[in-house]
Amino acid sequence: MSNLRHGLQQTLCLRQLARGQLLKPQWQRLGSQFSAKSMSTSQPEADTNLNAPPEAPFRGVKTARPLPVSPSYFSREPRFNDAYVKLSTMLQRYQHLPTAPPELVPRQLWKNLEGYRSTTGEPVKALPYSQVLAMVKRLHSIFPKMMPGEVKEALQEFKREIDPYKNVPKTTPLDRFGRALGVGRRKTSTARAWVVEGTGEVLVNGKPLNEMFGRVHDRESAIWALRSTGRTDKYNVWALVDGGGVTGQAEALTLAVAKAILAHEPALRPILRKAGCITRDPRSVERKKHGHVKARKMPAWVKR
Known part of the structure; x- marks a missing residue:
């Protein structure tokens, strides 16, 4: 018991000593403030007003947050x-x-x-x-x-x-030989046609029309721009086609020849548009999807 009493007395003494050390700087600080105040009493009151800190602009405001300009901000x-x-x-x-x-x-x-x-x-x-x-x-x-x-x-x-008034359509120029170049596409086929005034001869990849296209429908499609405007015997056509199949090449050639004819006679645009010769067909083969047999065909359902 004596040891316990002795330990408690030591703890109490240490606590009182620490409290005295904490209060000592505070009393010193207060004494320095009193001395500075007594020294400044000789100055006029105007100096104290000038050296006073400015008042807080938002006195009494506890919290503040920025507000958005518009309710749609969020x-x-x-x-x-x-x-x-x-x-x-x-x-x-x-x-x-x-x-x-x-x-x-x-x-x-x-x-x-x-x-x-x-x-x-x-x-x-x-x-x-x-x-x-x-x-x-x-x-x-x-x-x-x-x-x-x-x-x-x-x-x-x-x-x-x-x-909008400066949006003028471009015109296809004629070269020094009087030829007009037209380019047409259909599916994966591409056709380039040079059209010049002549007697109605048509060569596709260096071959006559009947050798290049075996079907009558494809031959009619290739020169449909000339037949719809009645210019079959007025222009010569020399064309290059590649890519795709025979039908795609023939329909691409239709667009190419129509564009070349417009370079010679721009007034034929309404007739060619009504005949469907200068409208690009955007249809193409639909791609195959994963999980499908083809583009849209699904595999047969098996119960077991």
């Missing part, structure tokens, strides 16, 4: 959502303004979906963007003299930086 497409709301509000506000007839509406090209995505950097979907373009075109149809300024400013975001 959405996936903030800029697009703001534009959608802004255009719908304008359309509701100015729907009573008169609109111009279609032939008097100024020509303007609008950004497509890919262009708008690259401008804003947002993954905008096709259906909402088509709805926005419909509102843009409706606001653009207002008479220019009566269109409000905020509508003009809102439409600037969707305009393409291009002059």
Whole structure:
């Protein structure tokens, strides 16, 4: 018991000693403050006011957080959502303004979906963007003299930086021999045709038409651009075809000859378009999928 009593007394003494060492610097600090204050009493009160710290700008504010500019900040497409709301509000506000007839509406090209995505950097979907373009075109149809300024400013975001009147189609030039070159494609076939004024001779890969294409249908397809315009005996054709099958080569030659004829007679474009000669057929063989026998055929189901 004596040892325990002796140990407790030592612990109490050490605690009192540590408390005295902690309080000593505080009393010294307070004494230095009192001495500095007594020394500064001789200065005027104006100096104390100048040296006083400025008041806190947000006195009484405990917490603060930044607020976004728009409520759409937390959405996936903030800029697009703001534009959608802004255009719908304008359309509701100015729907009573008169609109111009279609032939008097100024020509303007609008950004497509890919262009708008690259401008804003947002993954905008096709259906909402088509709805926005419909509102843009409706606001653009207002008479220019009566269109409000905020509508003009809102439409600037969707305009393409291009002059539609400078979009002139390119013309195929004739070389020094009077030949026009036309290129056509169909499936995996490619055809190049040189057309020059002549007597109606046709050579494909150095062979006559009947030797190159055995089927009558393929022969008719190859020179359909000449037959539909009544120019069979007016031009000579020298063509090179490669790739694909016989039918694909014949239909590719149709497009090539039609493009070359347009270089000689551009006025034949409506006739050739009506005959289907200058329209590129985008159809091609559908690729085979994994797990399928062919492009769409599935393997037969076996019960066991």
